Amino acid sequence: MSSSSSSSSSSSSSSSSSSSSSSDVPVPTPATETATPPAPPAPPPQPPFTDRLSDVLQKGAKAVTGGNGKAPRRLKTLLSGTWLGHPLHPVITDVPVAAWLIAAVFDVLWLAVPSAAVWAPRGAQTLVGIGLVAALGAFLTGIADWSDTYGAERTVGLYHGLLNSSAIILYAVSTYLRFQQSTGQSTPAAIVGFVGLGAVIVAAYLGGDMVFAKGTAVNHTAWEAAGEDFEAVLPVAEAAENTLYRVTTAGVPVILLRVDAQYYAIAATCGHAGGPLDEGTLTNGVVQCPWHGSRFRLRDGRALTGPATMGQPRYDVRVRDGMIEVKRHGGH
Numbered sequence: 001m002s003s004s005s006s007s008s009s010s011s012s013s014s015s016s017s018s019s020s021s022s023s024d025v026p027v028p029t030p031a032t033e034t035a036t037p038p039a040p041p042a043p044p045p046q047p048p049f050t051d052r053l054s055d056v057l058q059k060g061a062k063a064v065t066g067g068n069g070k071a072p073r074r075l076k077t078l079l080s081g082t083w084l085g086h087p088l089h090p091v092i093t094d095v096p097v098a099a100w101l102i103a104a105v106f107d108v109l110w111l112a113v114p115s116a117a118v119w120a121p122r123g124a125q126t127l128v129g130i131g132l133v134a135a136l137g138a139f140l141t142g143i144a145d146w147s148d149t150y151g152a153e154r155t156v157g158l159y160h161g162l163l164n165s166s167a168i169i170l171y172a173v174s175t176y177l178r179f180q181q182s183t184g185q186s187t188p189a190a191i192v193g194f195v196g197l198g199a200v201i202v203a204a205y206l207g208g209d210m211v212f213a214k215g216t217a218v219n220h221t222a223w224e225a226a227g228e229d230f231e232a233v234l235p236v237a238e239a240a241e242n243t244l245y246r247v248t249t250a251g252v253p254v255i256l257l258r259v260d261a262q263y264y265a266i267a268a269t270c271g272h273a274g275g276p277l278d279e280g281t282l283t284n285g286v287v288q289c290p291w292h293g294s295r296f297r298l299r300d301g302r303a304l305t306g307p308a309t310m311g312q313p314r315y316d317v318r319v320r321d322g323m324i325e326v327k328r329h330g331g332h
């Protein structure tokens with residue numbers, strides 16, 4: 001059976017290809033397709049719209065605030081809050097949020113309670129104006145801080161800023177409408193204010209998310225441990241003058257500087273966003289962070305230029321038996 005089947009198959013095959021088998025000369029197959037050149041490589045995918053928008057806005061913000069300028073970058077330092085020793089933005093934001101919230105309460109009062117129809121709209125009018133002025137300060141300090149962010153925190157910050165900017169526009173309209181009325185009473189102004197307050201509340205939630213979930217503006221040296229006692233970190237013979245050395249004590253990286261017979265040491269991790277100060281530039285006892293340009297004085301760790309707002313933890317230094325020893329100043 002199998003033999004017969006095989007024979008039949010062979011016969012069929014033979015008849016269907018009789019022209020080629022009769023001559024035993026391979027017939028060239030006519031070319032039906034021409035070789036196509038390889039396709040050019042696909043262009044890299046476009047970054048998301050939010051990234052492209054953030055790039056443009058950050059560039060503009062740095063140009064305006066001097067974030068890319070040379071030290072001392074006074075406007076950047078002013079807006080960051082370096083002079084205050086604390087981020088300035090969260091201090092200012094409390095004012096418009098509180099003013100607009102109380103203004104909304106006053107609006108509800110004069111709309112719902114006839115006896116409040118005189119004083120409540122006046123109060124709302126004043127508070128909306130105060131909130132508007134303070135919001136401009138919050139806007140400037142916020143955009144100065146946001147211009148140094150990256151990745152997810154930058155995206156959240158973008159939405160945070162866009163919502164707050166929308167609120168500023170809404171409250172500007174609301175203020176204008178209120179001052180068109182001698183009594184301060186304007187139902188459209190109150191409604192626009194309610195919408196603006198909604199935007200502010202969502203924006204405040206996102207601002208909290210930036211700090212508590214993403215760590216924006218959190219002091220990166222806050223959890224650094226301090227050793228119980230002095231710890232030897234470097235032989236004196238290896239410490240050249242005016243050179244930054246990265247050493248470690250109690251598991252914490254520290255930068256060490258020798259000037260003449262004096263030694264100075266501060267935390268090596270920049271408190272602003274964690275930049276490595278040992279990779280920064282040293283000028284006259286001041287180190288500039290390689291990431292965003294904050295400058296710290298080695299002598300006492302003080303922040304001289306923003307965006308950093310808090311000084312670096314400083315370390316006491318002594319020499320024993322040819323070794324440089326350090327210990328966290330104050331032991332905190």
Ligand code: FES
Pocket residue numbers: 270271272273274275289290291292293294306307308
């Ligand atoms: S990490 Fe931002 S200035 Fe150092």
